[in-house]
Amino acid sequence: QVQLVESGGGLVQAGGSLRLSCAASRRSFSPYAMGWFRQAPGKEREFVATISWSGGSTRYAESMKGRFTISRDKAKNTVNLQMNSLKPEDTAVYYCAASSTIVLGTTTRAYDYWGQGTQVTVSS
Numbered sequence: 499q500v501q502l503v504e505s506g507g508g509l510v511q512a513g514g515s516l517r518l519s520c521a522a523s524r525r526s527f528s529p530y531a532m533g534w535f536r537q538a539p540g541k542e543r544e545f546v547a548t549i550s551w552s553g554g555s556t557r558y559a560e561s562m563k564g565r566f567t568i569s570r571d572k573a574k575n576t577v578n579l580q581m582n583s584l585k586p587e588d589t590a591v592y593y594c595a596a597s598s599t600i601v602l603g604t605t606t607r608a609y610d611y612w613g614q615g616t617q618v619t620v621s622s
Contacts, residue, residue: 500522500527500596500611501523501524501613502520502521502522502594502596502611502613503614504592504594505520505521506518507618508618508619511621512584512586512622515580515581515582518578518579518594518618520534520576521574521575522575527575527596529551530551530598531549531597531601531608532596532597533547533577534547534593534594534595535592535595536591536592536593537591537615538587538589543606544559545559547559547579548603548604549569549570556602559604565581565584566579567580584618584620586621588618589618589620592615592616592617592618594612594613595611595612597611598611
């Protein structure tokens, strides 16, 4: 069993930046991909970004392109999400996820493991 633990959420003003990190508990963990999703109150969980673990290819939701950057550190078993130019509509709980079967999936079904989530609040 693998646990994913997110960190780095918080409160930021519009236009600001935050960096989220997610660490996998098992050092030998080698997923096909890791990604980030988010869920705002009253809304479904939506795809943010994903990265292939081996080659580092990335995929982003359209509204995040140019503002968010996903990266991974294989030595530390972590995946990061750098979020710039944040907007109030980016306010949500952000979840880290890992897939053992699918590369660059954009749906929640593609992911086997999930973190507990970290709150990001962007004030206007």
